[in-house]
Amino acid sequence: MLNFTVGPVMSNEEIRKIGGEQIPYFRTSEFSKIMLDSESLLKKFFKAKDSSKVIFMTGSGTASMDASVLNLFTKNDKILVVNGGSFGHRFCEICSVYDLDYTEIKCELGKTLTKEQLVPYDNKGYTAFIVNLDETSTGVLYDINLISDFCKKNNLFLLVDSISSFLCDPFDMDKLNVNCVITGSQKALALAPGISLIVVDDKAIDRIYKNNPKTYYFNLKDYLDNGKRGQTPFTPAVGILLQLNRRLHMIEDIGGIDVEVKRAEMSAKYFRDLIKELPFEIVSDNLSNAVTPLSPKDESKSAYKLFELLKDNYGIWVCPNGGNLKDKIFRVGHIGDIKNSDYDKLIYSIKDIIKKNLW
Ligand SMILES: *Cc1c(COP(=O)(O)O)cnc(C)c1O
Numbered sequence: 001m002l003n004f005t006v007g008p009v010m011s012n013e014e015i016r017k018i019g020g021e022q023i024p025y026f027r028t029s030e031f032s033k034i035m036l037d038s039e040s041l042l043k044k045f046f047k048a049k050d051s052s053k054v055i056f057m058t059g060s061g062t063a064s065m066d067a068s069v070l071n072l073f074t075k076n077d078k079i080l081v082v083n084g085g086s087f088g089h090r091f092c093e094i095c096s097v098y099d100l101d102y103t104e105i106k107c108e109l110g111k112t113l114t115k116e117q118l119v120p121y122d123n124k125g126y127t128a129f130i131v132n133l134d135e136t137s138t139g140v141l142y143d144i145n146l147i148s149d150f151c152k153k154n155n156l157f158l159l160v161d162s163i164s165s166f167l168c169d170p171f172d173m174d175k176l177n178v179n180c181v182i183t184g185s186q187k188a189l190a191l192a193p194g195i196s197l198i199v200v201d202d203k204a205i206d207r208i209y210k211n212n213p214k215t216y217y218f219n220l221k222d223y224l225d226n227g228k229r230g231q232t233p234f235t236p237a238v239g240i241l242l243q244l245n246r247r248l249h250m251i252e253d254i255g256g257i258d259v260e261v262k263r264a265e266m267s268a269k270y271f272r273d274l275i276k277e278l279p280f281e282i283v284s285d286n287l288s289n290a291v292t293p294l295s296p297k298d299e300s301k302s303a304y305k306l307f308e309l310l311k312d313n314y315g316i317w318v319c320p321n322g323g324n325l326k327d328k329i330f331r332v333g334h335i336g337d338i339k340n341s342d343y344d345k346l347i348y349s350i351k352d353i354i355k356k357n358l359w
Contacts, residue, residue, distance in 0.1 A: 002342055005319040006136050006164055006291050007186040008193050009336025011243075014250070015191060018243045026238045032230030034245045039227070041248040045257040046181055046199050047172040053205060055198040055223040058236045061163040061184030062090065064196035067218040068159055068180055069094045069130070071208050079128040080105055080121055080156070082113055082147075085137035086322070087161065091130050102130075109325075110138045110284035110293070118150050128157040134165035134288035137321065139331065141169055141288035148176040157203060163187055163196070167257070168264040168290040168335060173199065180204040185240055188264065188290065188335040189247055194237040200224075264289040268334040271343045275332075278350060283329060291319070291333045301359060303330040306350070309358055314349040 003010050011019075024031065039054040046052075057064045069091065073079060079100060081091045084107030095102040105121070107113050113131075129151050134141050144160070151158045160181045162171060167188035173181055179201050186193035198220070200208065208220045222233040251260050268289040272282065280294040287293075296303060307320040307330050319331040332346070353359050 002316045002345060003336065004332045004338065004342075004346060005317050006331060006333040006335065007184070009186065009188075009190050009333060010338065011190045011192070012250075012337040015243050015247055018246055019192060019239060021239075023239045024242075026235065027231065031238070035227075035230035035232075035241065038241070038245045038248055039230075041245075041252060042197060042199065045167070045248070045251065047174050047257075048181075048199050049174050049201055052173070052199055052201045053224055053227055055200065055220055055227065056232055056236055056241065057196045057198060057223070058194060058232070058234070059196060060186070060193055061161070061182065061196045063218075064182045064184070064198050065091060065161060066094050067215075067220060068182060068198055069100070070098055070213045070215060070218055071211055071220040072157070072159060072180060072204060073098075073100050073128060073207075074211060075099065075101065077101060077127045077157075078125055079103070079130060080126050082107060082129075082131040082135075082142060084111065084113070084140060084142075085109060085132075085135040087132040087135055087137060087163075091132070091161070095130075107135075107140070110140060112140050112286040113142050113146070115146060118146070122150070122154065126154060126156055128159065130159045130161075132161040132163070133171070134162070134169065134290050136164040136288075136291060137325075138284045138329075139287050139291045139293040140284045141165065141286050143286070144171070144176055148178070152177055157207070164290045164335070165288055167251070167260050168268075169288050170258075170261055173201070185244065189244065190336040191243045191247060192237075192240050195240045195244060261289070264334055267338060267340070267343075268292065270340050271332060271334065271346075274343055274347050278347065279354075290335055291331050293321075293329050293331045295329050302327040306330060306353070306359055309353050310346075310349060313353075313358070316346055316349055318346070 079102040083104045163184045166183035185191040185195040279297040310316040321329040
């Protein structure tokens with residue numbers, strides 16, 4: 001199996017081996033030590049301030065999106081949400097579930113957010129800004145410098161979903177003045193799904209302690225309190241957390257976050273150069289290194305059909321799109337344990353499909 005989706009993705013052998021081991025009991029000083037070590041590596045990789053904290057949530061990325069919105073914001077907030085695809089839409093839905101006062105900034109599919117689009121919201125009493133750094137559904141990487149400057153100028157609390165962007169695109173939480181950032185285990189961390197991570201700065205911690213959300217499992221105060229001693233309020237996905245610690249050390253061993261981001265960049269570039277010779281168009285502007293969205297040049301050809309042909313005849317998984325993009329777009333991910341030779345195989349298989357007139 002070759003998996004080029006955007007999560008779950010392929011894990012390396014060492015990580016998979018940990019997944020096959022017995023799960024230890026976790027209310028121990030040994031486990032606490034591992035958790036505190038992971039916290040310090042994560043802070044380093046996100047370039048977070050020393051005083052920041054990491055919340056280890058058992059639940060997929062959406063659990064952390066949900067918990068962050070619920071714990072960070074109140075009815076007194078006026079929130080801007082960038083919506084350029086299904087993950088931006090998800091934040092809007094979460095805000096709406098909690099009756100929060102939010103305004104959508106709509107971006108056309110595959111288009112980045114421009115300075116002009118922010119002008120109507122300048123100096124209008126907003127208090128917070130939410131963005132998915134890489135809108136994974138289209139692969140657009142929003143201009144975080146532009147957003148950061150806008151938030152600084154307007155004194156907005158900035159919540160960033162970097163679930164698919166973490167380890168793929170450059171990011172500096174401290175310099176960018178990001179107050180809260182989220183990622184998940186099954187994207188570029190390339191672990192099993194089930195853990196997501198929320199990094200919070202002083203302002204976010206303050207908001208969490210002042211807020212009183214109606215929730216039991218998702219009350220982030222409990223996570224912060226328990227986190228001080230390297231623990232979580234409830235039984236976490238212990239096995240994945242052990243894999244996480246190993247994975248973070250593997251990144252540290254190759255030279256840290258900047259080397260890992262460079263690796264993702266080279267991997268994306270290798271594929272994007274290869275695909276030029278095939279009848280596809282890269283559909284979005286300003287791409288993240290995490291994923292390449294492609295559309296068949298011949299509009300009568302279905303992207304979904306190609307996904308099925310690759311899966312059923314070659315054991316290769318690319319990532320289909322949903323909804324009205326199902327037949328128009330498919331995506332090829334650059335996260336997980338993928339080598340350049342794997343892309344060669346993918347390209348060879350697509351050529352074979354075209355040659356055999358299967359599509
Ligand atoms: C994958 C992803 C999520 C979370 O999805 P889950 O299925 O809940 O893990 C959220 N935002 C972005 C940008 C993503 O890529």
